Amino acid sequence: MEFKQNSKLFLSKIIIVLLLSMSVFGNELNEILNQFDNNQTYNSPDKAPQENKENDARLVIDGEIQLYTSYSYSHPSNMEPDYAKLSHIKSRLDLNADINFNQNWKGKLEGYAFYDAIYNIKGQDQYPQDVLDDYEKEAELENVYIKGALTTNLDLKIGRQLVRWGKSDNLVVTDILNPYDLREPGTFDLDEFKLPVTMTKFDYYFNAWNLSLIAINEVRFDKEPPIGSEYNPLSLYSVPIHTVNISDNKPSSNLENTQWAASVQHSSHNFDFSLYSADVFDKKGTLENNGTLQREYDRIFMFGGDISLVVDKWILFAETAYFSDMKYNNISGSNIEISESDRLDILGGIEYHGFEDVLITFEALDRHLLDYKQGMLDAYFQEIKKNQIEYAFRLDADFLHQTLHFHYFTKYFGKKGEEGGVHRGWIKYDVTDSFDITLGIINYIGGDNNYIEAIKDNDRVYTVLKYRF
Amino acid sequence: MKNVLLKFLILLSILVSSVFSDNINARKIMEKVNSRYEGQNQISNMEMILINKSSQKKVRKLRTLKQITDNVTKSILFFNYPLDVKGSGFLTYDYSDMVIDDEQWLYLPALQKTKRIVSSERSKSFMGSDFTYGDMKKHEINNYTYKILKSLKVNGHDTWVIEALPINHKVIEETGYTKSILFVQKDIYFIVRAVYFLKEGKKRKYLDIQELKQIKNIWIATRTTMTTQQGRKKLHQTILNQYNVKFDQDIDTSLLSLRGLKNGI
Numbered sequence: 001m002e003f004k005q006n007s008k009l010f011l012s013k014i015i016i017v018l019l020l021s022m023s024v025f026g027n028e029l030n031e032i033l034n035q036f037d038n039n040q041t042y043n044s045p046d047k048a049p050q051e052n053k054e055n056d057a058r059l060v061i062d063g064e065i066q067l068y069t070s071y072s073y074s075h076p077s078n079m080e081p082d083y084a085k086l087s088h089i090k091s092r093l094d095l096n097a098d099i100n101f102n103q104n105w106k107g108k109l110e111g112y113a114f115y116d117a118i119y120n121i122k123g124q125d126q127y128p129q130d131v132l133d134d135y136e137k138e139a140e141l142e143n144v145y146i147k148g149a150l151t152t153n154l155d156l157k158i159g160r161q162l163v164r165w166g167k168s169d170n171l172v173v174t175d176i177l178n179p180y181d182l183r184e185p186g187t188f189d190l191d192e193f194k195l196p197v198t199m200t201k202f203d204y205y206f207n208a209w210n211l212s213l214i215a216i217n218e219v220r221f222d223k224e225p226p227i228g229s230e231y232n233p234l235s236l237y238s239v240p241i242h243t244v245n246i247s248d249n250k251p252s253s254n255l256e257n258t259q260w261a262a263s264v265q266h267s268s269h270n271f272d273f274s275l276y277s278a279d280v281f282d283k284k285g286t287l288e289n290n291g292t293l294q295r296e297y298d299r300i301f302m303f304g305g306d307i308s309l310v311v312d313k314w315i316l317f318a319e320t321a322y323f324s325d326m327k328y329n330n331i332s333g334s335n336i337e338i339s340e341s342d343r344l345d346i347l348g349g350i351e352y353h354g355f356e357d358v359l360i361t362f363e364a365l366d367r368h369l370l371d372y373k374q375g376m377l378d379a380y381f382q383e384i385k386k387n388q389i390e391y392a393f394r395l396d397a398d399f400l401h402q403t404l405h406f407h408y409f410t411k412y413f414g415k416k417g418e419e420g421g422v423h424r425g426w427i428k429y430d431v432t433d434s435f436d437i438t439l440g441i442i443n444y445i446g447g448d449n450n451y452i453e454a455i456k457d458n459d460r461v462y463t464v465l466k467y468r469f
Numbered sequence: 470m471k472n473v474l475l476k477f478l479i480l481l482s483i484l485v486s487s488v489f490s491d492n493i494n495a496r497k498i499m500e501k502v503n504s505r506y507e508g509q510n511q512i513s514n515m516e517m518i519l520i521n522k523s524s525q526k527k528v529r530k531l532r533t534l535k536q537i538t539d540n541v542t543k544s545i546l547f548f549n550y551p552l553d554v555k556g557s558g559f560l561t562y563d564y565s566d567m568v569i570d571d572e573q574w575l576y577l578p579a580l581q582k583t584k585r586i587v588s589s590e591r592s593k594s595f596m597g598s599d600f601t602y603g604d605m606k607k608h609e610i611n612n613y614t615y616k617i618l619k620s621l622k623v624n625g626h627d628t629w630v631i632e633a634l635p636i637n638h639k640v641i642e643e644t645g646y647t648k649s650i651l652f653v654q655k656d657i658y659f660i661v662r663a664v665y666f667l668k669e670g671k672k673r674k675y676l677d678i679q680e681l682k683q684i685k686n687i688w689i690a691t692r693t694t695m696t697t698q699q700g701r702k703k704l705h706q707t708i709l710n711q712y713n714v715k716f717d718q719d720i721d722t723s724l725l726s727l728r729g730l731k732n733g734i
Contacts, residue, residue: 029618029619029630029650032650032664032673033621035664035673035675035698035701036662036675036677062552062555064552106732106733143581147732149732152721152723155728155732161581162580162581162582163581164580164581164582164583169584191577191579191580191582192579192580194580203728205723205726205728210727210728267585267727269569269570269572270570270572272585308585310570310572310585310587313587314587315585315586315587351587353586353587356592356593356594357593357594357597398597400521401519401521401527401594401597401598401705402594402596402597403521403527403597430527430551430553432527433527433528433550433551433552434551434552436553466553468551468552468553469552
């Protein structure tokens, strides 16, 4: 009897528990459903875009206005020329036109102009004319090209353009077809410094292969900091180099000076490789003494390649280039001589993509001179080593639904970083879709490398205000 | 005593069989949802409006092209807006076989550079929105057990309310969700609402299809909201509009390649 009563009690308890749990779950479900009602009033949705022909626009013009200001906090004050404290107040206008001729053919016309008011404010008289010419104002056409499909497998792109070779984003090995704007090294990303060059480029595609043949019709060289500027100070030289008359014999753009390049790229599942070759002018040039000092530029041949492999959340990559017949100045007693050497560049790198909206990159590079001689000089007439080693580390992270962007970049020279380097950190905040603000800091680390040691006082904080229209 | 035990067993068997048959039905429903024809290819424009808790809006406009085959779904998308990312593109190869890693490439127009990236995991945010990459893909049927919770009318249409529970911890890690409640419109087997329970921060995400269209006999959500909440507190919302939608066009499939990524669509 007692057992029967206990059984009934047990059964009742189970039913009550079941009913209660169903009730609790029912309440949870109802609460969830109520949230949908709230959603409707949370933000009254904008009207959905109407069907339109926005994809068929023939001409789209856009651009941006930016104001770049920097404050050099390490530069000695009370010196002429004055690069201390407020060092740039540069306003810049970029304009871009995209043209769709038809389904297959497109064009681009892009240019910019800038004016830096700091020289006017501080007094132009104290700056060398070359500095004013290079840094105060400038207007140029950048990408100007037409591209389209000649056949189902063959594309043509003709005009001023960028060609990107290699896997590295931070160090240059095979990416040599476009020159660089080196007037403010370390202040922006390497890719942002690339200068477009007029080329005729054919791309042939078959399966996962891409063959490119390129005629480089324009001879364009790196933009270097003029002597006496922040990034090429007179203190770098043991002689008053600004008083030495050097004629610069840059080759002109003509048929004879056409440069050539070719590449084969293959992409398969989680694996890519490429081969590159180029017959181009060596952009650093060499000094020759033919009664007067002349800077001459010779052609070099490059053969290289790269490979990349995805392993879980990592991308491993390597890049190599062999340069033949590179010319270097070298000091022999009081004479400047020319010596030749082949050079082998080898880079290894790794990227980690495992964190959401974060990319971490590390790269290491050795530029090895195969016919090294004591006293060989670089473009700034500073002695170079048989192995020029570089390291780069980079962290990119996005926050607040990709509204706040944080970046950190560092690059060091020398086996143990003993030759110096640079740190740069910056934060970009997208205030609206059209307006963003960047705050950054650059810190140069001096070392055994004479050039980096000479520019190490260019540490600065900077802001960029950018409005797009 | 025998009577009590008998009653208990009958009640238990009714409960078990009811739950079991619901599970079978729920799975069949989800299979029909997954096998609904979505076209062999699709071209569309996409507009994402990202709204933060201060009601500030950010707009992303994209042009997309997708091709679906048995083995792989290839998709390419290009940003039209905002201007700082205009022309940037993503090419994705999403393989049906879960063993094969998906592949993804990025195109940066300012640098005219194509870069391979590690394919974004399903739990990661799609372009900074409240959608994840996994939300943009089909539900993996075999990764879940399903149960019909009830039937309900949503916007005047009958729906099944189905609970989807991941079969193991790996699925939770991959998707970022510990549980989903899916509202399947009965007449067209379309998920018109969903609640996703995030594994982190006791957050939930509310998916609400606000506009459905039938184009070439294919149903497509042309207006969707996804709202991330913590309790009753709204944290962020994304409105996703699709327009200029075209299915089964005679497209050049070579566009869905690195060539297409470089040249645009």
